[in-house]
Amino acid sequence: MQLTIDSLSVHYAGQTAPAVQDVSLSLPAGQIGVLLGPSGCGKTTLLRAVAGLETVSAGSIALAGEVISRPGYAVAPEQRRMGMVFQDYALFPHLDVGRNVAFGLQSLAKGERQKRVAEVLELVGLGGLEGRYPHELSGGQQQRVALARALAPRPQLLLLDEPFSNLDAGLRDRLAQELRDILRCHGTTALLVTHDQHEAFAMGDRIGVLYQGRLQQWADAATLYREPATAFVAQFIGQGMLVPALQDPSRSGWMQTPLGAISGPLAAGDSCLLLRAHEIVHDAQSPLQAELLHKAFRGSHWLYTLRLPTGETVLAEMPTDMTHAVGERVALRAQPGQLVTFSDPVQKAA
Numbered sequence: 647m648q649l650t651i652d653s654l655s656v657h658y659a660g661q662t663a664p665a666v667q668d669v670s671l672s673l674p675a676g677q678i679g680v681l682l683g684p685s686g687c688g689k690t691t692l693l694r695a696v697a698g699l700e701t702v703s704a705g706s707i708a709l710a711g712e713v714i715s716r717p718g719y720a721v722a723p724e725q726r727r728m729g730m731v732f733q734d735y736a737l738f739p740h741l742d743v744g745r746n747v748a749f750g751l752q753s754l755a756k757g758e759r760q761k762r763v764a765e766v767l768e769l770v771g772l773g774g775l776e777g778r779y780p781h782e783l784s785g786g787q788q789q790r791v792a793l794a795r796a797l798a799p800r801p802q803l804l805l806l807d808e809p810f811s812n813l814d815a816g817l818r819d820r821l822a823q824e825l826r827d828i829l830r831c832h833g834t835t836a837l838l839v840t841h842d843q844h845e846a847f848a849m850g851d852r853i854g855v856l857y858q859g860r861l862q863q864w865a866d867a868a869t870l871y872r873e874p875a876t877a878f879v880a881q882f883i884g885q886g887m888l889v890p891a892l893q894d895p896s897r898s899g900w901m902q903t904p905l906g907a908i909s910g911p912l913a914a915g916d917s918c919l920l921l922r923a924h925e926i927v928h929d930a931q932s933p934l935q936a937e938l939l940h941k942a943f944r945g946s947h948w949l950y951t952l953r954l955p956t957g958e959t960v961l962a963e964m965p966t967d968m969t970h971a972v973g974e975r976v977a978l979r980a981q982p983g984q985l986v987t988f989s990d991p992v993q994k995a996a
């Protein structure tokens with residue numbers, strides 16, 4: 647079912663600023679939306695408001711065109727037909743897998759209930775494990791039971807709050823991919839909260855980046871990366887760096903940066919340029935020398951942290967055959983692809 651959030655604010659009593667401010671987004675039926683952002687930016691509050699667990703102070707939430715929350719009106723959480731999966735799975739330890747999954751199916755006759763339980767367990771790859779207890783399962787299997795339990799009553803919308811945070815990195819990646827396939831296969835509309843960009847990119851058809859309660863951008867992963875709407879998104883996604891940029895007074899169509907002159911227009915009022923680590927390259931011919939502060943081996947490349955002569959610190963990806971030692975000077979050149987510029991980063995990010 648399509649989820650539409652319009653100018654939504656949630657203000658906790660006693661707090662000076664709203665936890666969620668003027669957020670609008672639309673998630674089409676059958677798609678997976680992800681809320682991404684640093685700790686405290688309002689992701690969980692927004693998810694809980696959709697679930698009906700937080701009171702809305704302004705704006706509205708609608709499911710399939712029908713308003714379910716607005717100031718002074720809220721459909722009760724249990725009547726929203728939403729499934730929820732939390733980071734701790736919240737399985738009932740004294741109930742076996744079958745009865746955990748059957749929890750929301752009390753209205754069905756016994757035979758139908760058993761059929762549906764078997765069906766969703768099959769869907770999550772746990773067919774035949776009805777008789778096991780949660781403590782007899784691995785973390786990944788418990789996560790899948792929680793998912794099966796949420797999917798069993800055929801929710802209109804599935805809400806997931808950091809569902810993989812208790813799992814190790816390898817399993818997390820695999821389950822994120824699996825979960826995406828299961829939701830696709832089931833045609834489920836889902837909204838997931840995470841602070842992990844890789845997870846957001848692996849799962850989301852649409853990703854919303856939140857900062858200080860405000861939605862900075864709601865777009866697919868490629869758009870967030872290539873066309874960040876705000877300086878915050880530019881820096882948050884893909885380790886972006888904003889370096890100062892000035893229109894070159896003597897050469898039109900060129901800008902001056904701490905990495906030298908760069909060909910390209912600087913829009914009126916803009917004063918910084920987005921660069922990513924792969925856009926700063928080693929060039930033995932370049933007059934620009936930066937001091938190597940730190941280097942980390944990343945398998946396919948080195949990640950260098952470098953101090954420019956003007957004092958700014960930048961990251962650069964270098965080939966693995968580079969042998970610079972920390973403290974050495976490294977000759978650099980900026981080689982930006984598509985130019986993305988912003989005005990003052992603080993102003994844009996707020």
Ligand SMILES: Nc1ncnc2c1ncn2[C@@H]1O[C@H](COP(=O)(O)OP(=O)(O)OP(=O)(O)O)[C@@H](O)[C@H]1O
Pocket residue numbers: 658659661665683684685686687688689690691692841
């Ligand atoms: N029940 C509450 N009462 C008052 N303030 C709250 C409450 N819950 C959250 N907050 C505040 O609202 C803001 C947003 O919190 P929220 O939990 O939504 O952030 P989050 O992005 O999910 O963070 P995290 O990634 O750390 O879980 C924070 O400043 C938080 O301190």
